[in-house]
Amino acid sequence: MIEIDFTKTLDGGAGSFDLELKLALEAGQFTTIYGASGAGKTSTLRMISGLMTPDRGSLVVNNEVWYDSSKKINKKPQERSIGFVFQDYALFGHMTVLENLIFAKGKNDGTNSIDELLEVMELQQLEHRKPETLSGGQKQRVALARALVQKPKLLLLDEPFAALDNTIRFKLHEYLKRVQERYDLTTILISHEVGEIIKLADKVVCLEQGRINKIGSPDTVFTNQNLSGKFKFPGVVVKVEREEIISVVSVRIHTQVVKVVVQHHEAQALALGDQVIVVSKAFNPILYKLEA
C-alpha cells in the first residue's frame, strides 16, 4: 500500500497554488495521473521519488516511511525503491544496452536478472548496441528494463510514450503490461491519452490545479458509467454518417476501422477526432490460425 498525504505550494504561470494530495494506492495497482498542463502531475512524481520535497505531510510505502515532515524523515532518492522512466529516455550514450543495465545493477545483490529483463523486453539482439543506434521505441524498452533492474517497489512513468508514434506506442503498452504483471509492480503513469489510460490503468486520478477533482476506474471517470462489456476497445471517431433511421459511426481502433450503429442523438454528440470506447457485450469471435 502506498499512502500519499502531502502538500506543496507551487509557482504556477498565473500565481502560486497548493498541490494537495491525499491518496492510497494498493500494491500491484496501475494508477494513471491525468490532468491539464501545469496541474502538478510531474511535481507529484518528483515528490514521491524524493527529487522534490513537499512542504509538509507524509509518504508511506509498504509500511516504510519515506517522508514525514513531523518526524523529519526524508529519504534520499537513492534510498527509495523506485524505477523512473521519462519521455526522454535518459540512457547513457557511451554505454551499450547491456552496459546501461549492468550500471543500473551496481554492486547490489537481490536485483532482477538482467538476462531475464533482456528476454522479457526482447532486447537480446540489441544488447551490444549503443543508444544512438536505436529507434525511439527500442530506447524506451531499454529505459523500462533499466528502471526495473533494481526491483523497484514503485514504477513511475512520466509520459514515457508521448514522443512515439501510435504503432510503437501500442507495442510498448504490451511490454509495459507484461512487466507490470510479471513483477507485480505498483505503477503510476502520467498520461494525456484517454485510450492509453483505459487500456492500461486500474485507477485514474484527475488533477486540476493541484487538487484531485475525480478519481475512480477509467470507465467511470471518463464515461460516468461502469461499463460491463466483455470487450472494450479505445478508439477515435473518423466518420459520422447519418442514414434514414440510424447513424453509423466509424471508429479507428489501432489500425482497424469498425462501424458502430447509433441513434441520431448519440451521433450528434460526436465530432471527428473524439476519443471513444467501443464496448461489446456479446462477442462471438471466430478464430483462424495464421500460417507462419
Ligand SMILES: Nc1ncnc2c1ncn2[C@@H]1O[C@H](COP(=O)(O)OP(=O)(O)OP(=O)(O)O)[C@@H](O)[C@H]1O
Ligand atoms: N520546484 C518547484 N517549485 C515551485 N513550483 C514549481 C516547481 N517545479 C514546478 N513548479 C510549478 O508547478 C506547476 C506544475 O508543474 P508540473 O510540472 O508538476 O505540471 P504538470 O501537470 O506535470 O504539467 P505538464 O503536463 O505540462 O508536464 C508549474 O506551474 C511549475 O512551474
